[in-house]
Amino acid sequence: LTMGKKKIVLIGASNSMLFNGLRAGLNQDNVELTNLSLGGASIIFSLYCTLREKNKDIVNKADLVILESNIIDMIHGIDLYGKIHLILRNIFLTYNELSKLNKKFLVLLLPLLEKHSDYNVVETINNAHRMCCNQYGFNCVDVQSVYLKNNVMDFYMTMMPDARHQLQRIMYEFGKNIANENFSLFKFSLPSSIDLDFKICSPKND
Secondary structure, eight states, X not given: OOTTOEEEEEEESGGGTOTTSHHHHHOOTTEEEEEOOOTTOOHXXXXXXXXXXXXXXXXXXXXXXXXXXXXXXXHHHHHTTTOHHHHHHHHHXXXXXXXXXXXXXXXXXXXXXXXXXXXXXXXXXXXXXXXXXXXHTOEEEEXXXXXXXXXXXXXXXXXXSSTTSOOXXXXXXXXXXXXXXXXXXXXXXXXXXXXXXXXXXXXXXX
8 A cells, every 4th residue: 555655756867767776776665656757857757757757657646856967967068078068058058847746856966976177167057057946946965066165086086887877785774764754844946937838749740
């Protein structure tokens, strides 16, 4: 029976799919978890998931929707250097639309644990997420800032075999803490007044 369980929808990339990581931590006895994540998915995938007809009821009934995409957004920003405006556009469009759902959103800003020459791109992407969270009332856990503030970024860089994925044990505890949190402490999103028209098209469409 799921009566009385918290309904959580997780929309992220591969860090939300690792077997013993975030999704396992969220999947507590008091939680009904729906994981819509897809490896390599950027922020625009979150918009796609919420627009799909088969997901609308799941999202509407969710007590909390967790978003995790900033690592992929940063990677795309680095790989598509010179076209970072496209990534920023997708971030702003997605938050604008999701805010209208008037749900409790929790955005996870995870650290990209690798040294590179495009730190400005990384911060530009993360700042876009931070600004949108503030503007539209999305709850945010900024792990990137926590690591930098506590001077542990280099420590995790040396520990991680894969710079784009977090330690599963840490992410498990992270998810468990979220699942056991008092959801009344989370705020609802602030709906945008900007109306845009999005449609999902397939090869079957003319």
